[in-house]
Amino acid sequence: MNSSVDIGPLKLPEILDLAAAEGFLAVMQQRLHGGGPLRIDASAVETLTYPCIQIILATIGTYDGILIEQPSIAFVSAFEDLALDWMPDHARTQHQSVENMQPPMSGQGEIPNDACQPGEDQPSESDMAKRILTIDDSKTMRDMLMFTLTDAGFDVLQAVDGQDGLDVLGRERVDVIITDINMPRMDGYEVIRRLRSNSDHKTTPILVLTTESEAEKRNLARSAGATGWMVKPFDPDRLVATLRKVAP
Numbered sequence: 001m002n003s004s005v006d007i008g009p010l011k012l013p014e015i016l017d018l019a020a021a022e023g024f025l026a027v028m029q030q031r032l033h034g035g036g037p038l039r040i041d042a043s044a045v046e047t048l049t050y051p052c053i054q055i056i057l058a059t060i061g062t063y064d065g066i067l068i069e070q071p072s073i074a075f076v077s078a079f080e081d082l083a084l085d086w087m088p089d090h091a092r093t094q095h096q097s098v099e100n101m102q103p104p105m106s107g108q109g110e111i112p113n114d115a116c117q118p119g120e121d122q123p124s125e126s127d128m129a130k131r132i133l134t135i136d137d138s139k140t141m142r143d144m145l146m147f148t149l150t151d152a153g154f155d156v157l158q159a160v161d162g163q164d165g166l167d168v169l170g171r172e173r174v175d176v177i178i179t180d181i182n183m184p185r186m187d188g189y190e191v192i193r194r195l196r197s198n199s200d201h202k203t204t205p206i207l208v209l210t211t212e213s214e215a216e217k218r219n220l221a222r223s224a225g226a227t228g229w230m231v232k233p234f235d236p237d238r239l240v241a242t243l244r245k246v247a248p
Helices: 019-034 051-060 072-079 137-152 162-169 188-196 215-224 236-247
Strands: 037-043 068-070 131-135 156-159 176-179 206-210 228-231
Touching: 019 051, 019 137, 051 068, 051 137, 051 236, 131 137, 131 162, 137 156, 137 236, 156 162, 162 176, 162 188, 176 188, 188 206, 188 215, 206 215, 206 236, 215 228, 228 236
Parallel strands: 037 068, 131 156, 131 176, 176 206, 206 228
Antiparallel strands: none
8 A cells, every 4th residue: 555645635624713723633643644745725714713823833844745725815814914934845936935923032031043043854863852841721732832842853741731830840850841821720920930949940941932922921921030932823943943942
């Protein structure tokens, strides 16, 4: 049996909401693991929510054999509104590439500009030893981070909220922490404060990954001790490049 046979495009529904995101991810992963190219028919999409945008970004950033076919106006607009590029490099023919994400925080603790530029897409031997803890109450986001980071060669631990994150860190060693801000039980600001008061994590890189973009909230995270700030949906290449820059 030839595993590279093209079984036809994966047609996206009109509404890609949170409920559709997990099912879409499962089907996409099944197709990718089956071998061969993955064609995605986006002609019918009328509503595209951010979890699905994140899934598409993470998948495109991880696999080369992906082609978005006939993207609808709504599909293209959903990405352009966030200043994100949905077109894989190998298929970019008509759309101009745009800069991704919000800039890192300025001042003390700023991530250098070159840390946020896409780097080599192949994991190095040193990456294999790097362990990342992701703290997020969204299962879809945790799955996306796991999907992206394990493919890049990182060892990934997960926590479902701030308190769970501290519990994990009480028994596990990690090289970098990625935390959301708005979470139950304990928010990201408090996680950062508690970690910085712990001698074991005085210098551990802590990246904030959140839907929030206000300068006031970025400044609050920086004051608490965050290393950097990135806005969801995240660009996989940029996130991996940043981790490779800040990981000790």
